[in-house]
Amino acid sequence: MNGRVERLRGEFEPLQVASFLVSNPVNVRYLTGFESSNAFVLVEHKRVLLLTDGRYIEAARGLEGVEAVLVDREFGPGVVAALSQLAAGPVAFEADHLTAARHTVLAAAGLELVGTVAVVLGLRAVKEPAELEEIRRAARILNDVYERLAAESLVGRTEKEVAWWFERALHEGGADALAFDVSVASGPNAAYPHHHTGARKIGVGETVVVDAGAKVDGYCSDCTRTFATGPLPGDLRRAYAACRSAQEASLAAVRAGADARGLDEIARRELEESGFDVLHGLGHGVGLEVHELPVMRPTASGSVERANVVTVEPGVYLDGQGGVRIEDLVIVTANGAEVLTPFTKELLTLD
Numbered sequence: 001m002n003g004r005v006e007r008l009r010g011e012f013e014p015l016q017v018a019s020f021l022v023s024n025p026v027n028v029r030y031l032t033g034f035e036s037s038n039a040f041v042l043v044e045h046k047r048v049l050l051l052t053d054g055r056y057i058e059a060a061r062g063l064e065g066v067e068a069v070l071v072d073r074e075f076g077p078g079v080v081a082a083l084s085q086l087a088a089g090p091v092a093f094e095a096d097h098l099t100a101a102r103h104t105v106l107a108a109a110g111l112e113l114v115g116t117v118a119v120v121l122g123l124r125a126v127k128e129p130a131e132l133e134e135i136r137r138a139a140r141i142l143n144d145v146y147e148r149l150a151a152e153s154l155v156g157r158t159e160k161e162v163a164w165w166f167e168r169a170l171h172e173g174g175a176d177a178l179a180f181d182v183s184v185a186s187g188p189n190a191a192y193p194h195h196h197t198g199a200r201k202i203g204v205g206e207t208v209v210v211d212a213g214a215k216v217d218g219y220c221s222d223c224t225r226t227f228a229t230g231p232l233p234g235d236l237r238r239a240y241a242a243c244r245s246a247q248e249a250s251l252a253a254v255r256a257g258a259d260a261r262g263l264d265e266i267a268r269r270e271l272e273e274s275g276f277d278v279l280h281g282l283g284h285g286v287g288l289e290v291h292e293l294p295v296m297r298p299t300a301s302g303s304v305e306r307a308n309v310v311t312v313e314p315g316v317y318l319d320g321q322g323g324v325r326i327e328d329l330v331i332v333t334a335n336g337a338e339v340l341t342p343f344t345k346e347l348l349t350l351d
Contacts, residue, residue, distance in 0.1 A: 002065055003128075004030060004031050004123065005031055005043055005048055005065075007123050008020060008031065008043055008119070008120065008123060009043065009045065011092075011119055012045070012092075015092050015114060015116060015119075016090065016114070017089075017090045017091060017092040017114050018044065018045070018088040018089055018090060018091070019042055019043060019044045019045075019087050019088050019089070019090075019091050019092070020042070020043045020091070020092040020093075020116075020119075021040060021041070021042055021083070021087070021091050021092065021093045021094070021098075022040065022041040022042075022043065022094060022120060023040055023093065023094050023097050023098045023102075024094055024097040024120070025037070025039065026288050026289055027041075027094070027097075027120040027121070027124075028040070028041050028050075029218065029288065030120065030123075030124055030288060031043070031048075031120070032048070032050060032063055032066050033063065034050060034052075034056075034059070034060060034063060034066070036052055036055075036056045036059075036060075038052055038053055038055070038056065038073060039051065039052040039056060039060070040052075040079050041066075042083065042086065042087055042091075044087075044088055045088075047067055048065060048066050048067065049066075049067050049068075049069050049086060050063065050066045050067070050068050050069065051069045051071045051078070051079050051082055051083075052068070052069075052070070052071065053070070053071060053072065053073040053078065054070065054073070055073075057070045069082055069086070075102055075105065076105050080105050080106055080109050081109075083106065083109070083111060084109040084110060084111065087111060089111060089112035090112040090113070090114045091111055091112065091113055091114065092113075092114045092115075092116045092119070093106070093113055093114070093115060093116065094116060094117075094119070094120070095115030095116060095117055096117045096118060118293065121292060121293050122293060124287055124288065124292060124293070125285055125287075125292060125293040125294055125305070125308055126305055126306075126307045126308060127287060127307045127308070127309055127331075128307075131219060131287065132307065132309070132331060134216050134217050134218070134219035135216075135219045135220070135221060135286065135287070135309055135329075135331075135340065136340055137174075137216045137217075137219075138175070138179070138213070138214045138215060138216040138219055138220060138221035139214075139221040139223070139329050139340035139341055140340075141170060141173040141174050141175050141214045141216065141221070142170065142175075142212060142213060142214045142221045142222075142223050142341065143223070143340070143341050143342060143343050144173050145166060145169040145170055145173055145212070145214075146210075146223065146225055146341075146343040147343060148169055149165075149166065149169075149210070149350070150343075150344075150348055150350065152165070152350060153350060153351060154186075154202045154208055154227065154229055154350045154351070155202055155203065155204055155229050155230075155350075155351050156201060156202065157201070157202055158198075158199050158200060158201050158202070159184040159185065159186055159189070159197045159198055159199070159200050159202065160184075160197055160198065160199055162184045162202070162208075162210070163181070163182040163183070163184045163197045164182075166182045166184070166210065166212055167182050170182075170212070170214050173214070174216070175214035175215060175216060176215050176216055176217065176218075177214075177215040178212075178213065178214065178215060179212075179213025179214060179215045179220035179221060179222060179290045180212075180213055180220075180222075180290050181197070182197070182210070182211070182212045183195060183196075183197055183209070183210070183211040183212070184197045184208065184209070184210050185197070185208070185209045185211075185323065186200060186202040186203070186206060186207070186208045186209075186229075186322075187200065187202070187203055187206040187207075187322055188319075188320050188321065188322060190206070190207050190208065190209045190226075190317075190322040190323035190324075191317045191318055191319050191320065191321060191322055191323045192317070192323070193279055193280055193315055193317060193323070193325070195209075202229060203229065204229055204230040204351065205228075205229060205230040205231055205232060205233070206228075206229055206230075206232070206236075206322050207226050207227065207228060207229075207232065207236055207240070207322040207323060207324060208226065208227045208228075208229060208350070209224060209225075209226045209323055209324070209325050210224065210225055210226075210227065211223075211224040211325070211327070212224075213286075213290055218288055219287060219288060220286050220287065220288070220289065220290045221286070221329055221340065221341070222286050222290055222311050222327065222329050223327055223328065223329055223341040223343070224313055224325045224326065224327035225326065225327075225343060225345070226240065226243075226323075226324045226325060226326060226347070227347075227348050227349070227350045228240075228347055228348070228349045228350070229349065229350060229351055230349060230351055233321065235318055235321060236318065236321060236322050236324070238274070239276060239316040239318060239322075239323070239324045240316075240324045240347050242270065242271055242274035242276060242316060243271070243314055243315065243316045243324045243325070243326050244326055244345055244347075245270060246266070246267040246268075246270040246271050246274075246314045247267065247312060247313070247314050247326045247327075247328070247345070248345075249266050249267065249270055250263050250264075250266040250267040250282055250312055250314065251312045251328060251330065251337055251339070252336075253266055254304065254310070254312065254330060254332060254336065254337040255304075255332065255333065255334065255335055255336050255337065256303075256304065256305055256306040256332055256333065256334050257303050257304075257305075258303060258304050258332075259302075259303055260294050260295065260296045260297075260300035260301070260302055260303060260304055261296070261297070261298060261299075261300045261301070263282055263283075263296045263304070263312075264281050264282040264283075264296045264297050264298060264300065265298075266282075267282050267312075267314040268282070268298070268314075271314060271316060276316045277317075278314070279315065279317055280297075280315060281295060281296055281297025281298070281300070282296040282297065282312060282313065282314060283295070283296045283310050283311035283312045283313050283327075284296070284310065284311055285308060285309060285310050286309045286310065286311060286329060287309060294308055294310065296310065296312075304332045305332060306332055306333060306334055307331065307332065308331075308332040309329065309330070309331050309332070310329075310330060310332060311327050311328070311329055311330075312327065312328050312330060312337075313325055313326065313327030313328070314326065326345055327341075328340070328341045329341045
């Protein structure tokens with residue numbers, strides 16, 4: 001954990017701050033290994049303070065390299081009072097997480113505050129070897145369940161029934177939890193990129209988009225495959241072929257140093273030239289959360305880096321007919337992408 005803290009301290013000079021208040025619980029875990037519903041970390045040049053209330057203080061005191069500070073459960077008399085005595089200013093804070101109300105209370109206490117956005121999230125984007133292994137484990141579990149699904153019948157089952165089957169299979173395969181709710185979108189519902197799985201019965205001759213993720217020791221996986229339930233209408237057949245071609249073309253371009261916006265453009269251009277609209281970006285980072293940095297979309301900046309973990313997931317959505325999305329989870333390497341979800345991208349028919 002010390003390496004992570006040192007990398008955060010490396011941001012102090014560019015930010016012109018003397019300390020950094022971390023309030024996002026995922027970032028608290030990343031820096032200290034501590035999980036709690038009420039914990040704040042103050043990183044200074046020489047020490048790391050973890051502020052929490054009596055419910056968690058004993059666990060906090062067991063952490064190495066961290067000085068646990070008991071505070072009141074309420075933010076005002078608790079964290080604010082402690083920071084006004086302990087924090088060296090200026091103090092950076094997570095403006096993309098800390099509420100405006102809490103910022104007002106901190107400022108009223110006389111603290112000199114500097115807002116930051118995605119600083120720790122940026123550190124999290126480059127994974128350490130141990131993190132990569134946890135993500136590989138989560139991906140193996142997920143991939144194995146897709147292999148099991150390929151032997152199932154879908155027609156006549158509801159979306160919810162298939163999602164529940166998939167969830168049970170993930171737990172049976174060793175997942176600690178779901179990375180997110182399993183999404184099953186069938187027929188016209190598959191035309192919605194973020195369909196909420198419902199009671200619709202799956203019919204014959206339509207696409208079924210299954211999006212799922214497993215979590216192992218806090219780390220997520222994410223993969224989507226699209227299945228057919230019989231012969232598809234021509235537009236959906238064309239959509240599948242175009243989506244697969246775009247996914248494979250963009251995936252082949254993934255490597256350390258590749259422009260994030262350029263990767264999105266590869267898939268976007270191929271889909272548009274095939275006559276399809278593009279409703280979302282190519283992909284996003286995955287780690288302790290299922291949506292992290294980097295992102296690959298038209299507004300992205302910068303390049304993907306070695307040891308980033310990203311999704312590559314173009315989609316085609318035809319209103320009233322159905323949709324297609326093909327998503328792999330990959331580790332960015334110097335020479336390409338290590339694909340963690342090798343389940344087939346051939347169009348399987350599960351009738």
